[in-house]
Amino acid sequence: DTAVSQTPKYLVTQMGNDKSIKCEQNLGHDTMYWYKQDSKKFLKIMFSYNNKELIINETVPNRFSPKSPDKAHLNLHINSLELGDSAVYFCASSRDRTSGANIANTGELFFGEGSRLTVL
Amino acid sequence: LAKTTQPISMDSYEGQEVNITCSHNNIATNDYITWYQQFPSQGPRFIIQGYKTKVTNEVASLFIPADRKSSTLSLPRVSLSDTAVYYCLVGDPLVTGGGNKLTFGTGTQLKVEL
Numbered sequence: 001d002t003a004v005s006q007t008p009k010y011l012v013t014q015m016g017n018d019k020s021i022k023c024e025q026n027l028g029h030d031t032m033y034w035y036k037q038d039s040k041k042f043l044k045i046m047f048s049y050n051n052k053e054l055i056i057n058e059t060v061p062n063r064f065s066p067k068s069p070d071k072a073h074l075n076l077h078i079n080s081l082e083l084g085d086s087a088v089y090f091c092a093s094s095r096d097r098t099s100g101a102n103i104a105n106t107g108e109l110f111f112g113e114g115s116r117l118t119v120l
Numbered sequence: 121l122a123k124t125t126q127p128i129s130m131d132s133y134e135g136q137e138v139n140i141t142c143s144h145n146n147i148a149t150n151d152y153i154t155w156y157q158q159f160p161s162q163g164p165r166f167i168i169q170g171y172k173t174k175v176t177n178e179v180a181s182l183f184i185p186a187d188r189k190s191s192t193l194s195l196p197r198v199s200l201s202d203t204a205v206y207y208c209l210v211g212d213p214l215v216t217g218g219g220n221k222l223t224f225g226t227g228t229q230l231k232v233e234l
Contacts, residue, residue, distance in 0.1 A: 004163075030216075031217050035224070042224075042225065043164070043226075048218060090163045090164075094221065096214050105214065107219065109166065109221055
């Protein structure tokens with residue numbers, strides 16, 4: 001079973017369109033994330049959610065709207081797509097301190113395979 | 121969050137030991153040092169984490185000097201399949217939704233050749 005799965009894997013669309021990327025994790029983690037990786041491999045955090053609540057929003061344009069229907073899902077909706085939105089988007093999850101004390105918990109991130117978005 | 125500096129790229133040959141150093145001069149008391157590996161077309165995956173001295177697992181070793189202002193990821197006897205980008209992250213790994221998960225940067229591209 002895939003721990004963190006995201007769909008679609010590839011997405012090609014025109015400027016101005018609206019698109020969504022879905023993410024699901026079956027690890028029982030409380031925290032989920034969206035990262036953006038550009039063509040130069042710079043990997044940058046966009047959002048993080050803990051138990052369906054927004055924790056981090058790293059100055060991402062309002063066109064990006066994450067939605068977490070439950071703690072196992074974090075979807076990313078993008079309105080009015082622009083050329084600069086072309087990138088690989090990674091979903092991730094982790095088990096953090098609020099999940100309970102565990103000296104063996106490294107807080108490591110588990111990533112999905114990525115969704116390559118190309119805006120034409 | 122502590123800023124990290126690591127080389128943009130490194131080249132090596134199969135069978136050699138590779139050491140990638142990361143500088144983190146303003147590391148805080150609660151911060152851990154965590155390394156991730158990313159293969160092309162895949163998400164990063166956790167390699168190793170340490171707080172001080174030396175940590176070793178089945179994949180790599182992590183050396184951290186006493187002042188903790190730098191760390192070195194050591195990959196023994198690399199193979200072609202170790203060609204990947206390696207990210208050094210510094211911060212509290214258990215901070216809810218944040219901590220050391222926020223700043224991956226551009227990492228070090230390791231290329232292993234025959």
